Amino acid sequence: MKRLFLTGLLLACTAASAALCESGKRQSPIDILATSRQTLAPLEFDYHPAALKIANDGHTLRVRFDKGSTLRIGKERFALQQFHFHTPGGDKIGGEEFPMAAHLLHKSPSGQLLAVVVLFRIGAENPLLNTLLPLIPAHADGDHKHPDISLDASSLLPSARGYYRYPGSLTAAPCTEGVDWIVLKQPLTLSPAQLARWRQHYADNMRSVQPLHQRVVLESR
Numbered sequence: 613m614k615r616l617f618l619t620g621l622l623l624a625c626t627a628a629s630a631a632l633c634e635s636g637k638r639q640s641p642i643d644i645l646a647t648s649r650q651t652l653a654p655l656e657f658d659y660h661p662a663a664l665k666i667a668n669d670g671h672t673l674r675v676r677f678d679k680g681s682t683l684r685i686g687k688e689r690f691a692l693q694q695f696h697f698h699t700p701g702g703d704k705i706g707g708e709e710f711p712m713a714a715h716l717l718h719k720s721p722s723g724q725l726l727a728v729v730v731l732f733r734i735g736a737e738n739p740l741l742n743t744l745l746p747l748i749p750a751h752a753d754g755d756h757k758h759p760d761i762s763l764d765a766s767s768l769l770p771s772a773r774g775y776y777r778y779p780g781s782l783t784a785a786p787c788t789e790g791v792d793w794i795v796l797k798q799p800l801t802l803s804p805a806q807l808a809r810w811r812q813h814y815a816d817n818m819r820s821v822q823p824l825h826q827r828v829v830l831e832s833r
Contacts (some may be wrong), residue, residue: 617792618645632786632787632788632789633785633786633787635711636781636787636789636822637789637825638779638780638781638789638790638791638793638795638825638827639780639781639787639822639823640702640703640727640780640781640782640783640793640822640825641701641702641703641780641783641818641819641821641822642703642704642778642780642821642822642824642829643703643704643705643706643707643821644703644704644705644706644776644778644795644829645706645707646829647776647829647830647831648828648829648831649830649831649832649833650830650831650833651687651806651832651833652775652777652830652831652832652833653685653686654685654727654773654832655683655685655773655775655794655795656683656684656685657682657683657766657769658681658682658683658684659681659682659692659764659765659766659769659770660679660680660681660764661759661762661763661764662677662680662681662762662763662764662796663757663758663759663762663763664747664757664758664761664762664763665677665756665757665758666744666747666748666749666756666758667749667752667754667755667756668748668749668750668753668813669696669749669752670702670750670752671814671817672696672697672698672762672814672817673696673697673744673748673813673814674694674695674696675694675695675696675744675763675765676693676694676755677692677693677694677765678788679691679732681765683718683726683728685794688720688724689720689721690718690719690720690724690755691719691720692716692717692718692765693717693718693719694716694717695696695714695715695716695717695768696714696715696717696767697712697713697714697715697810698712698713698714698715698783698817698818699711699712699807699810699811699814699816699817699818700712700713700816700818701713701729701731701732701818702783702818702819702821703729703731703793703821704797704821705731705776705795705797708825709803710731710732710733710799711732711733711734711807712731712802712807713729713730713731713732713818714729714730714732714768715727715728715729716728716729716730716765716768724790724792725790725791725792726791726792726793726794727780727791727792727793727794728796729793729794729795729796730768730769730770730796730800731795731799731800732797732799732800732802732816733800733801734801734802734803734804734807735801735802735803735804736801736803737801737802737805738800738801738803738806739767739804740767740768741802741806741810742748742764742806743763745806745809745810746772747761748813758817768800769796770796770798770799770800771798772796772797772798773796774796774797774798774831774832775794775795775796775797775831775832776793776794776795776796776797776829776831776832777792777795777816777829777830778793778795778827778828778829778830779792779793779827780792780793783818783819784819788824797832804812
């Protein structure tokens with residue numbers, strides 16, 4: 613009887629999670645069309661090199677970080693936890709779809725989640741991807757440490773730091789809302805060969821754009 617109760621509770625929680633993905637009003641990603649342009653606090657990245665720690669989770673490649681790299685936005689401070697990749701890019705700008713995006717996930721001391729989105733267009737090879745693609749683990753079997761390889765997440769940031777900001781959600785179940793989204797305006801590039809090599813390992817893993825539901829997208833000047 614206890615097992616049946618726990619199974620029923622698990623199914624109910626799963627159904628509730630799926631329901632939020634369908635009915636939530638602050639879901640990600642979105643198509644950034646109309647914005648409110650304002651003087652927003654600058655993004656102050658304080659990232660530091662760290663020994664490479666990567667994992668294939670079966671859906672994407674994750675690069676994890678210990679404490680030390682942070683992002684400050686005005687009085688807000690967030691610790692970098694990990695970044696991973698999505699194809700296609702998810703968030704659109706003016707209807708433009710991007711072939712890939714990197715999501716750099718951060719958390720504040722109070723537990724607030726913040727995602728910094730770096731979009732990619734097809735173009736020149738990306739040096740960071742040249743480092744990571746040959747190291748994708750063959751199986752989803754936890755973290756792989758490479759103490760001889762030092763990686764600085766700053767290499768994943770464009771030179772210009774203009775951005776959009778909106779209230780969003782996780783992009784996979786349970787689609788938890790209350791996540792701050794920062795989408796950098798300037799894309800990076802990756803080559804067609806790099807995208808093809810990525811797709812040898814992973815199928816497209818990004819959900820489609822979600823309704824805005826009267827949310828205001830802020831844009832830095």
